[in-house]
Amino acid sequence: MLTILESLLSAIHLMAAGLACGGPLVCVWLEWREHRRGDRLAGEAARRLARWAIHGLWIAMLLGAACLGLLWLGRETRFWQAMALVPARRLWFSAAELAFYLMCMEVYVRGWTRMPRWIHRGIAILAATNLLYHFPLLFAAVSVISRDSQLLAAGQPLGWLELVSVFRHPDTLSRALHFTLAAGVTTGVALMALAPSSESREPKQESERISLAAWGARLALGSALLQVPAGVWVLLRLPSPLREPFLAADLATVLLFATAIFAMLGLLHHLGAAALGDKAPAMGWKCLVLTAALFILMVGAGRRARAVAAETIVPSPQASGLAGSTSSETDR
Numbered sequence: 001m002l003t004i005l006e007s008l009l010s011a012i013h014l015m016a017a018g019l020a021c022g023g024p025l026v027c028v029w030l031e032w033r034e035h036r037r038g039d040r041l042a043g044e045a046a047r048r049l050a051r052w053a054i055h056g057l058w059i060a061m062l063l064g065a066a067c068l069g070l071l072w073l074g075r076e077t078r079f080w081q082a083m084a085l086v087p088a089r090r091l092w093f094s095a096a097e098l099a100f101y102l103m104c105m106e107v108y109v110r111g112w113t114r115m116p117r118w119i120h121r122g123i124a125i126l127a128a129t130n131l132l133y134h135f136p137l138l139f140a141a142v143s144v145i146s147r148d149s150q151l152l153a154a155g156q157p158l159g160w161l162e163l164v165s166v167f168r169h170p171d172t173l174s175r176a177l178h179f180t181l182a183a184g185v186t187t188g189v190a191l192m193a194l195a196p197s198s199e200s201r202e203p204k205q206e207s208e209r210i211s212l213a214a215w216g217a218r219l220a221l222g223s224a225l226l227q228v229p230a231g232v233w234v235l236l237r238l239p240s241p242l243r244e245p246f247l248a249a250d251l252a253t254v255l256l257f258a259t260a261i262f263a264m265l266g267l268l269h270h271l272g273a274a275a276l277g278d279k280a281p282a283m284g285w286k287c288l289v290l291t292a293a294l295f296i297l298m299v300g301a302g303r304r305a306r307a308v309a310a311e312t313i314v315p316s317p318q319a320s321g322l323a324g325s326t327s328s329e330t331d332r
Contacts, residue, residue, distance in 0.1 A: 022187030023053030188220025192284030
């Protein structure tokens with residue numbers, strides 16, 4: 001039961017965090033569309049999406065804290081050991097970055113008609129890129145460190161150069177890319193759901209609504225298609241004990257993973273229809289449900305695989321190389 005709850009909270013956490021990261025960038029495009037093309041619906045959607053992004057970060061922080069509490073209850077020692085190796089100042093700086101994002105987005109929303117356009121858009125870009133640059137890499141790095149028995153056995157906090165070398169490691173980069181593309185899917189689907197929620201009832205807004213939903217579907221569709229090679233990259237970088245449950249070594253993992261693949265195929269089908277101009281207002285909400293199911297199933301499969309591998313996982317060649325690279329940088 002604890003694992004199911006943890007998977008559900010983690011999936012919602014990832015979706016909320018993805019919306020917080022991708023939302024401001026899409027808002028900049030919507031704002032440009034409003035001012036260049038006179039698309040009033042795009043401006044309305046941008047304001048709503050900016051608020052959703054702020055709420056998304058708050059939800060991500062609350063659920064992230066809940067997931068950490070569940071990890072502590074589950075006695076997940078490797079995660080906490082890996083977290084202890086990250087320099088404390090880096091963690092405190094991360095807290096400041098969250099506050100910086102919230103401040104920027106509040107200024108962005110409240111200064112919609114009061115600020116020069118280039119400053120207004122720059123604030124949203126700064127907030128989004130700051131979040132994307134730091135947090136996916138940080139948490140992917142903690143996951144990679146938790147699989148490196150040499151670093152965990154040493155128990156020494158990493159120096160700055162050592163931490164940067166972990167950030168540059170292929171295992172870290174593949175996971176960070178995977179999250180970034182997932183953020184594109186979540187944000188695109190959120191835009192689809194927002195498009196029919198316009199308060200305007202003018203007939204000419206119908207074509208703008210369809211166009212806006214189609215652009216959201218194209219963003220989500222492109223990100224989802226790129227997730228396929230990115231997901232293969234992540235899978236290939238996993239140690240054998242973690243990879244084998246996905247490849248028929250564990251029935252529950254295979255069932256969760258296969259169901260997630262079917263959910264993704266259904267999502268791609270609906271996104272393709274919406275991208276080509278499907279006029280159904282409920283299409284966005286259908287895609288939102290399929291996206292949520294995809295996240296929950298994928299997270300559940302990953303956690304099941306880790307549970308199966310918990311007793312057999314050994315340091316991988318990649319992990320040993322990671323320890324060697326950090327040690328060599330320290331020696332220099």
